[in-house]
Amino acid sequence: MKLEGFSGHAAFVTGAAGGIGLAVVRMLSEAGARVFATDIPAALERLPQQDGSTVHWHPLDVSDPDAVAGCIGLAEESVGPLALAVHAAGVLSTTPALDLTPDEWDRVMGVNAGGSFNILQALGRVMVPQGRGAIVVIGSNAAGIPRQHMAAYAASKAAVAMLTRCVGLELAAHGIRCNILAPGSTLTPMQTGMWADDNGAERVIAGDPAGFRTGIPLGKLATPEDIAAAAMFLLSDQAGQITMADLYVDGGATLRA
Numbered sequence: 001m002k003l004e005g006f007s008g009h010a011a012f013v014t015g016a017a018g019g020i021g022l023a024v025v026r027m028l029s030e031a032g033a034r035v036f037a038t039d040i041p042a043a044l045e046r047l048p049q050q051d052g053s054t055v056h057w058h059p060l061d062v063s064d065p066d067a068v069a070g071c072i073g074l075a076e077e078s079v080g081p082l083a084l085a086v087h088a089a090g091v092l093s094t095t096p097a098l099d100l101t102p103d104e105w106d107r108v109m110g111v112n113a114g115g116s117f118n119i120l121q122a123l124g125r126v127m128v129p130q131g132r133g134a135i136v137v138i139g140s141n142a143a144g145i146p147r148q149h150m151a152a153y154a155a156s157k158a159a160v161a162m163l164t165r166c167v168g169l170e171l172a173a174h175g176i177r178c179n180i181l182a183p184g185s186t187l188t189p190m191q192t193g194m195w196a197d198d199n200g201a202e203r204v205i206a207g208d209p210a211g212f213r214t215g216i217p218l219g220k221l222a223t224p225e226d227i228a229a230a231a232m233f234l235l236s237d238q239a240g241q242i243t244m245a246d247l248y249v250d251g252g253a254t255l256r257a
Contacts (some may be wrong), residue, residue, distance in 0.1 A: 005134075005237035007032030010079040012072065013120060014062055015088030017043035019188030020138060023228035024086045029055055031232070033084060036075035040089075055211040062089045063135050064116030065122075066212045073121040081130055088138040090157075092190050105152050113163065114155035120167045125174065133176040134239075136231045137164045140149045141250040148211050157182075161246055168244040177243035179234045183252020186222040218251035 016037035127133035168178030207215025
């Protein structure tokens with residue numbers, strides 16, 4: 001089955017220079033979408049040269065509501081009325097709860113939860129008059145299970161999941177679908193940055209009983225392409241009756257019912 005609903009449509013992507021975001025941009029572009037891709041300036045500077053690319057790249061801090069609104073407007077001017085969106089921007093925190101500073105808490109909540117609110121609100125405002133749209137928000141399986149040293153991150157992603165479902169409920173009558181995609185451990189710089197040595201993948205797959213963390217039943221880490229492919233399904237016409245879903249793509253790691 002070939003997924004449909006991309007060719008000729010305009011798509012907006014945040015966190016587009018990261019592992020998952022970049023895979024989403026590539027898949028959308030290959031499927032015929034006109035893509036407006038955003039990320040913070042430092043991330044864009046690390047991108048390889050995009051010679052011949054039809055993707056429009058633009059800096060964006062999703063925690064700034066004015067910048068988000070302006071960027072959405074620029075995207076519509078550049079690639080046309082937005083019909084598709086993937087919000088992949090986010091930050092990690094691995095600070096133990098008792099050591100979290102107010103500034104660190106605010107940083108994580110401001111980007112992950114606040115940024116999601118800014119993006120969903122701005123996208124909703126331009127999609128409602130069109131009477132259509134599909135939005136996928138990249139969450140985390142940490143939103144549904146306690147993790148040691150991840151209180152701020154997990155709390156922010158739990159907020160993102162409920163925010164997306166609530167916005168999805170409000171936008172459903174306007175023909176706009178909002179879904180959450182919750183990856184588990186994925187081979188991205190965010191994941192590998194937590195590893196102390198070359199055995200990091202093995203430890204993640206095996207799990208850590210002392211840290212109350214299960215392993216991955218499928219015995220492998222996800223690739224960015226695994227997550228991007230799931231996002232493409234949720235954006236596609238084939239998922240036209242799916243909204244407010246929270247799809248875990250984690251190899252069974254959370255043992256979720």
